[in-house]
Amino acid sequence: MALPLVFFALFFAYPVVAIVGRGLKDGGQWQLGRAGEVLSDPDVLHVLWFTVWQAAASTGLTLLIALPGAYVFARFEFPGKKLLRSVVAVPFVLPTVVVGSAFLALIGRGGVLDDLWGVRLDTSVWAILLAHVFFNYAVVVRTVGGLWSQLDPRQEEAARVLGASRRQAWFRVTLPALAPAVAAAALMVFLFTFTSFGVVQILGGPGFSTLEVEIYRQTADFLDLPTAAVLTLLQFAAVLALLALHAWTVRRREATLTLVDPARTARRPQGAGQWALLWGTLVVITLLLVVPLAVLVERSFAGPDGYGLTFYRALESAASMDSTFAVAPLNALRNSLAYGAAATLIALVVGGLAAAALTRRGGRLVRGFDALLMLPLGVSAVTVGFGFLITLDEPPLDLRSSWWLVPLAQALVGVPFVVRTMLPVLRAVDERLREAAAVLGASPWRVWREVDLPLVRRALLIAAGFAFAVSLGEFGATVFIARPDNPTLPVAVARLLGRAGELNYGQAMALSTILMVVCAGALLALERVRTDQAGEF
Amino acid sequence: MSTTRRATVTALAVAAGLTALAACGSGGGESADPKTVTLVSHDSFNASKSVLEEFTRQTGYKVNVLKGGDAGKAVNQAILSKANPQGDVFFGIDNTLLSRGLKEGIFSPYQAKGLESVPEELQLDKAQHRVTPVDYGDTCVNYDRAYFTEHKIAPPRTFDDLLKPEYKGLLVTENSATSSPGLAFQLGTIARYGESGWQDYWKKLKANGVEVVDGWEQAYNERFSGSAAGKGKGDKPLVVSYASSPPVEVLGKKPEPEEAPTGVATGTCFRQTEFAGLLKGAKNEKGGKALLDFLLSKKFQEDVPLQMFVNPARTDVKVPELFTKYGEKIDKPGTVAPEKITENRERWIKQWSSLVLK
Numbered sequence: 001m002a003l004p005l006v007f008f009a010l011f012f013a014y015p016v017v018a019i020v021g022r023g024l025k026d027g028g029q030w031q032l033g034r035a036g037e038v039l040s041d042p043d044v045l046h047v048l049w050f051t052v053w054q055a056a057a058s059t060g061l062t063l064l065i066a067l068p069g070a071y072v073f074a075r076f077e078f079p080g081k082k083l084l085r086s087v088v089a090v091p092f093v094l095p096t097v098v099v100g101s102a103f104l105a106l107i108g109r110g111g112v113l114d115d116l117w118g119v120r121l122d123t124s125v126w127a128i129l130l131a132h133v134f135f136n137y138a139v140v141v142r143t144v145g146g147l148w149s150q151l152d153p154r155q156e157e158a159a160r161v162l163g164a165s166r167r168q169a170w171f172r173v174t175l176p177a178l179a180p181a182v183a184a185a186a187l188m189v190f191l192f193t194f195t196s197f198g199v200v201q202i203l204g205g206p207g208f209s210t211l212e213v214e215i216y217r218q219t220a221d222f223l224d225l226p227t228a229a230v231l232t233l234l235q236f237a238a239v240l241a242l243l244a245l246h247a248w249t250v251r252r253r254e255a256t257l258t259l260v261d262p263a264r265t266a267r268r269p270q271g272a273g274q275w276a277l278l279w280g281t282l283v284v285i286t287l288l289l290v291v292p293l294a295v296l297v298e299r300s301f302a303g304p305d306g307y308g309l310t311f312y313r314a315l316e317s318a319a320s321m322d323s324t325f326a327v328a329p330l331n332a333l334r335n336s337l338a339y340g341a342a343a344t345l346i347a348l349v350v351g352g353l354a355a356a357a358l359t360r361r362g363g364r365l366v367r368g369f370d371a372l373l374m375l376p377l378g379v380s381a382v383t384v385g386f387g388f389l390i391t392l393d394e395p396p397l398d399l400r401s402s403w404w405l406v407p408l409a410q411a412l413v414g415v416p417f418v419v420r421t422m423l424p425v426l427r428a429v430d431e432r433l434r435e436a437a438a439v440l441g442a443s444p445w446r447v448w449r450e451v452d453l454p455l456v457r458r459a460l461l462i463a464a465g466f467a468f469a470v471s472l473g474e475f476g477a478t479v480f481i482a483r484p485d486n487p488t489l490p491v492a493v494a495r496l497l498g499r500a501g502e503l504n505y506g507q508a509m510a511l512s513t514i515l516m517v518v519c520a521g522a523l524l525a526l527e528r529v530r531t532d533q534a535g536e537f
Numbered sequence: 538m539s540t541t542r543r544a545t546v547t548a549l550a551v552a553a554g555l556t557a558l559a560a561c562g563s564g565g566g567e568s569a570d571p572k573t574v575t576l577v578s579h580d581s582f583n584a585s586k587s588v589l590e591e592f593t594r595q596t597g598y599k600v601n602v603l604k605g606g607d608a609g610k611a612v613n614q615a616i617l618s619k620a621n622p623q624g625d626v627f628f629g630i631d632n633t634l635l636s637r638g639l640k641e642g643i644f645s646p647y648q649a650k651g652l653e654s655v656p657e658e659l660q661l662d663k664a665q666h667r668v669t670p671v672d673y674g675d676t677c678v679n680y681d682r683a684y685f686t687e688h689k690i691a692p693p694r695t696f697d698d699l700l701k702p703e704y705k706g707l708l709v710t711e712n713s714a715t716s717s718p719g720l721a722f723q724l725g726t727i728a729r730y731g732e733s734g735w736q737d738y739w740k741k742l743k744a745n746g747v748e749v750v751d752g753w754e755q756a757y758n759e760r761f762s763g764s765a766a767g768k769g770k771g772d773k774p775l776v777v778s779y780a781s782s783p784p785v786e787v788l789g790k791k792p793e794p795e796e797a798p799t800g801v802a803t804g805t806c807f808r809q810t811e812f813a814g815l816l817k818g819a820k821n822e823k824g825g826k827a828l829l830d831f832l833l834s835k836k837f838q839e840d841v842p843l844q845m846f847v848n849p850a851r852t853d854v855k856v857p858e859l860f861t862k863y864g865e866k867i868d869k870p871g872t873v874a875p876e877k878i879t880e881n882r883e884r885w886i887k888q889w890s891s892l893v894l895k
Contacts, residue, residue: 104759201715201751207894217714220610222883223617223637304765304790314789389614393621400623495580497754499846500778500785502765505758 004354004373004415007346011408012376015387016232022390023229031226038230044214048234051210054125055194058132062189063182065133065284066140072281073141074148076274077266084282086523088289089138093466093519095475095490096198097497098512102292103131103203105299127203132196134288136189143185144178151177153265183249191242195235195378197476211235215380232383239378243371293516300509304502311506333514336472336488342407343414343471344464350411351418351463356448358419359426373419376412381476384409406488410474414467421466425459426452465526469519489515574598574824575624577816579611582628583844584837592831598824608717609634616641619817625825628671628813628832632661632872633720635668635812636879644668644814647826651833654851659810661875668812671832674847675780675867676721677806678708679799681763684774693775695804696729699742706746709760709773713889715751722777723889724878725807728871732881739892748773749893757782763799780806781846784863797863808870811847 024031038044073085091099107127151174159169197212209217211231218228269278303310351373358370376384388409392399399405429452437447453460475490487495489511496508576582582604589600603624605611612634615627619641630638638644644667652660652669659670678699680692690703699708711719727735750756757764761776765786783797813832815825831837838849842860849856 101754101758104755202755204751220606220613221714223613224883386614386617389618389623393618393623400618497758498580500757500764500782501788502786503789504785505765 004350015391018391019387020229023225034226058193059190070145073145082527092138093469093473095473097494100202102296105295131199140185147181180249187246300513311510332492335486340471343410344468346411347414347467351415355422410471417466418463421463469522575601577624579608579629588840596827619643622816625819631809635875649829654853668814670850672847673810675806678802679778681774708775709748710777721807725871784859801865806867806870
């Protein structure tokens with residue numbers, strides 16, 4: 001537990017506390033009056049209201065659309081299921097710059113919908129909500145669907161035999177069993193949408209601003225650190241409350257259920273109703289998830305003289321171009337992979353140790369630590385970035401221009417995923433096995449190696465895969481600190497999008513497509529080693 | 538079991554491979570090497586590799602570039618880290634941010650060689666030489682030639698033109714609060730109509746259907762009908778962009794067209810001058826001074842247009858044909874004094890937001 005604690009203290013708590021402290025203290029004086037001032041500003045209240053409102057609406061909409069999907073993935077067996085399960089997870093790990101352009105191409109001016117029916121949703125709140133569904137569909141499908149596939153269908157059948165109607169059986173038996181998972185998924189989606197930044201910036205237009213966007217603007221544009229600090233604390237409080245609720249629902253879920261092998265619960269759909277549900281879900285997934293991604297791919301091939309590899313060739317020849325701007329795609333890809341691998345290693349070590357510590361010990365302190373590990377998901381990247389800048393600036397910890405800064409920052413986001421994936425599996429390991437080994441004379445290290453490791457190996461791989469995919473797509477912190485001579489794929493995409501001209505735009509689309517394929521590849525590789533225990537993501 | 542084991546072995550092999558990759562990517566950790574000089578800049582900084590190598594040949598110093606987000610963010614980073622600067626030279630503070638940087642005292646004075654070839658009006662810190670002008674560019678309304686030819690109306694030329702009924706609903710601009718061209722356009726109207734008149738102008742512009750989006754990318758790539766990236770699907774033939782955007786639209790086009798597909802409304806421009814300065818507390822002060830000289834050298838100045846799509850500060854260097862043929866020379870751009878901008882920036886943006894966005 002010591003190592004994860006030190007890691008978080010050094011690379012998360014210290015920078016964040018320092019930057020917030022700098023904002024709240026002026027010349028040694030605490031500026032607490034500032035808090036009241038900020039919190040009574042009508043503009044800030046409006047932002048706060050919109051943040052909560054859009055997060056609630058996004059969560060509701062995501063549940064509405066994704067729950068049938070969770071059922072389909074849990075209960076039906078159909079060809080291409082594994083591939084599809086990877087596809088739905090791709091958006092979750094794609095950077096918002098990429099998705100933003102894909103969405104604009106779909107629902108913006110002259111987008112596909114506009115061409116077909118004259119429907120334009122950009123700069124409306126619908127664009128934000130739909131993009132949030134796009135990003136978080138996988139969270140619901142994986143969290144709820146994972147548990148659903150392990151619920152014994154015979155329980156519901158038993159209820160039916162005993163005279164319950166289909167509806168009654170569902171409401172009395174299945175729903176109560178699923179409720180904690182639904183609640184956990186809803187809270188995760190709420191957390192992600194509550195702290196939404198890129199989606200709101202790109203798709204929302206100037207009328208909309210979330211707390212996270214406001215923190216960014218106050219910090220990066222106005223250098224108004226006091227206001228930013230107050231807002232950061234506000235967001236902190238909200239995220240902590242959400243995490244506490246989440247931890248509570250998760251504990252309830254772990255406590256009560258007897259689970260079965262998901263392979264035995266899924267079967268081919270039967271009857272018109274089930275087929276309709278399957279096809280309905282496939283249509284929804286196609287429209288909502290596949291089409292935006294396909295538009296991206298289409299644009300990457302749509303060169304000035306018809307379809308072709310023009311943009312990919314331009315990327316390739318950029319390598320020989322005499323400019324510090326040009327980065328060969330293979331270089332960006334190599335940088336991304338290298339950073340991602342290093343971040344994954346860090347996340348695995350830190351997250352694995354943390355998860356192990358959390359399994360062994362109980363108590364309030366440990367639960368608090370659990371929440372602390374999740375906090376990076378809810379803290380603005382600009383806060384962390386500026387914090388790094390003013391704290392990690394002196395030897396031996398002058399990491400500001402070190403190669404390791406990027407993987408360290410990415411690992412902060414990866415650790416929660418590792419912990420959440422490992423924890424349920426580790427908790428499911430029968431304590432008596434460990435005790436038996438200990439009684440027989442094994443050292444604690446040997447107990448871990450011989451008992452825990454073989455049991456959690458696959459969960460470990462899944463955790464690694466998720467941490468890796470998330471690192472690949474991480475943008476907010478990376479853009480802040482990535483060195484120009486080795487940008488990652490998302491950073492290179494953003495740079496290209498920032499320039500005029502068809503060639504730059506096309507190259508951005510081509511790079512995005514490459515990134516997407518790599519993410520999808522990583523996730524598909526994961527499907528092959530999926531554990532029976534679904535984890536929490 | 539055997540599949541599990543195979544998968545594990547594969548994954549371990551992949552992990553090992555990736556780690557090896559990671560290791561070969563990590564060769565860049567640099568120390569306080571007296572032979573390197575560190576340039577801190579924003580995302581748009583670019584130079585030809587061969588030009589930077591030329592600097593190394595001349596002086597023996599290797600340039601290490603650190604970029605920190607967009608211009609505003611990079612400046613704020615430099616201010617936050619002034620006690621212990623990230624590098625030796627900062628490049629990319631412009632006239633809209635200049636006096637904030639000067640007030641915070643992040644620069645040491647140094648008079649770079651070659652300054653005599655830079656026009657007076659670009660030298661905004663002439664008395665003390667804390668910063669050196671390196672390039673300038675203009676933010677102007679761009680228009681889609683095809684649209685105006687097709688509809689047989691003349692494209693607008695001035696701010697006043699934009700209020701005319703024939704241009705109703707045609708202009709898309711960026712949010713002043715979140716986008717630097719957006720702010721530049723607002724400052725352009727302040728330069729033109731003064732502190733008393735600009736709000737009135739925006740009221741009329743709003744009545745004439747101006748649309749606002751958050752960032753340049755959306756405005757230009759998605760909304761503007763003249764950008765090739767949007768495949769002409771945008772429906773706004775007028776957009777706030779740069780005077781150098783038309784030449785960029787021609788890049789990579791074969792055969793080269795007679796004129797750029799887009800043009801510039803020359804009476805709507807606001808000039809941004811970019812400066813470089815020696816950071817106070819620089820570890821390699823000597824190298825930093827050499828780098829400042831180099832930024833003003835003909836070699837670097839000639840490289841500026843095609844790398845950053847702005848104009849060189851020196852008047853005595855050759856500008857590439859792409860710029861002279863397809864670009865527009867702006868004679869009377871709007872300007873506002875840097876101190877005035879710093880003093881009023883936040884208030885102006887707030888006023889603009891409540892006027893235009895609500």
